[in-house]
Amino acid sequence: MKKISWQALRSAEIKAAKANRHIRRTIKCDNGSLEIVRKSEIKGLVKKRPVNSHKGTFGKLLLIVGSDRYPGAAQLSTIAALRSGVGLASCLTTYNCALAAAVSAKEATFIPCPSDDEGFLLGDDKSISVLKASLASCTAVLIGCGIGKSDSTLRILKAVIENADCPIIIDADGINLVSSCIELLRKARTKVVLTPHVAELSRMAGVDIQTAIEQRYEIAKRISAETGAVVVSKSCATVIVSDDSECVCMYGNDGLSKGGSGDMLAGLTASFCAQGIDVYSASKLGATVLGVCCERVSRSLSKTGMTASDILNYLPKLFKKIERA
Numbered sequence: 001m002k003k004i005s006w007q008a009l010r011s012a013e014i015k016a017a018k019a020n021r022h023i024r025r026t027i028k029c030d031n032g033s034l035e036i037v038r039k040s041e042i043k044g045l046v047k048k049r050p051v052n053s054h055k056g057t058f059g060k061l062l063l064i065v066g067s068d069r070y071p072g073a074a075q076l077s078t079i080a081a082l083r084s085g086v087g088l089a090s091c092l093t094t095y096n097c098a099l100a101a102a103v104s105a106k107e108a109t110f111i112p113c114p115s116d117d118e119g120f121l122l123g124d125d126k127s128i129s130v131l132k133a134s135l136a137s138c139t140a141v142l143i144g145c146g147i148g149k150s151d152s153t154l155r156i157l158k159a160v161i162e163n164a165d166c167p168i169i170i171d172a173d174g175i176n177l178v179s180s181c182i183e184l185l186r187k188a189r190t191k192v193v194l195t196p197h198v199a200e201l202s203r204m205a206g207v208d209i210q211t212a213i214e215q216r217y218e219i220a221k222r223i224s225a226e227t228g229a230v231v232v233s234k235s236c237a238t239v240i241v242s243d244d245s246e247c248v249c250m251y252g253n254d255g256l257s258k259g260g261s262g263d264m265l266a267g268l269t270a271s272f273c274a275q276g277i278d279v280y281s282a283s284k285l286g287a288t289v290l291g292v293c294c295e296r297v298s299r300s301l302s303k304t305g306m307t308a309s310d311i312l313n314y315l316p317k318l319f320k321k322i323e324r325a
Contacts (some may be wrong), residue, residue: 033238034245036219037288043325045285047275048083058087059139059274063108063267064131064156066093066146068119071100073146073172076260076308080267081142083315086274086287092134094121116152123152128159135160139140140167140274145263153177161188167273169280171194171266172200179203185227191279193230195266200212201233223244230279232269234262238287242280249284251291255298260308265290293318 005114037116050057058299059083066074074093078101081089089108091101094115102110111134114122121127134143143160147153160168162186168188170178178184182204184191196204202212205219213218220233222242233239269286273279293311294319301310 008149023153027080035245037247037249037251037284039251039288039292042285042288042292043322045272045277045281046319046322047277049085055087058085059271059276060090060137060140060237061086061093061270061274062134062138063089063270064093064121064143064147064160065091065263066096066097066101067121067148068096068115070146070147071097071206072260073263074098074101075272076263077142077171077267077314079144079312080110080259080264080315081271081274082107083276083312083319083321084268084271086271089271090134090138092121092131094119116150118148118150118260120148120150120153121156123155123159128155131156131159132163135164135166138166138274139276140169140267140270142169142171142270144171144177145266147173149173149176154181158184159186161192164188165190166231167191167193167270167279169266169270169273174286175200176203182223182227185229188228192227192268193232193273193279193283194227194229195232195269195283196235197234197262217241230283232265232283232287234265234287238286238289238291240280240282240283245280247284248289249287251288253298253303255294255303255306256290258306258308261290261311262310264308289315289318 018204033207063078065077074091078089078091091108092111095112098112113127116122130151141164157174157177198212202209204223216233216237220231220239224231224241230242235319240247265286268289269282272282272285297306297310297314
């Protein structure tokens with residue numbers, strides 16, 4: 001079987017690699033081989049739904065997302081979680097964001113908290129106490145989408161990392177916050193998933209963006225080794241690295257090059273973790289589901305005209321195909 005080097009993922013050859021993703025099983029890289037994720041794996045990873053199940057069967061996800069400035073991040077991540085099978089989704093956010101998000105995410109519950117002068121969550125003692133009580137009953141927690149960077153949101157992130165006993169998914173501003181205190185991740189009592197795009201990866205590694213592009217696999221591998229986290233390095237070929245496994249997902253296209261795509265991936269991954277899927281498999285499943293949906297939506301709506309909401313609306317159709325398979 002012909003193999004291509006990791007470096008090819010940064011060149012025009014990625015087009016050929018994506019075209020042959022159903023044929024190739026691995027991609028050779030400097031430290032071994034990366035498994036190529038296949039669409040056929042989705043069915044085996046999605047949790048089966050027993051006839052006598054109830055909402056508690058599929059977990060409870062706590063989402064610490066959104067702010068007065070970024071209410072859309074809360075909506076997209078929460079709806080992505082709800083449309084991917086989680087039993088309960090509870091969103092801890094600012095009062096104004098909760099009011100906005102409740103309009104579209106009707107099935108979620110909300111824990112409204114005060115905001116600071118910038119419109120971000122206020123990490124006062126009362127909010128931290130509410131957060132800790134919420135953590136006690138959830139099966140996964142997502143933090144970061146649209147929460148902003150402030151001393152208060154950093155305090156909230158620290159409280160999550162130090163108190164959560166369930167998987168923690170950190171995205172967007174959560175990654176930007178932890179980049180200045182990466183050692184904080186070593187205090188986690190549970191598994192952590194990081195979902196950085198290239199710019200966020202560069203901040204975590206303390207390198208410029210070009211270096212992060214050129215050494216994306218190596219940097220993701222190093223951060224995973226140093227922190228014990230699963231690192232989902234997002235790009236046209238998404239690399240997923242854990243302490244003992246690694247793979248590359250080639251599904252998706254430039255229709256994802258728009259605001260909201262990362263929020264959806266975070267919501268999907270967190271939903272799968274909340275349902276009891278291990279963090280590495282949940283990361284692989286989240287990237288694959290998002291990529292496959294993107295490709296199918298773009299065929300009918302175009303990569304130029306599609307939005308994140310279009311992908312959200314297609315999710316039930318994809319899961320219907322999985323249930324029938």
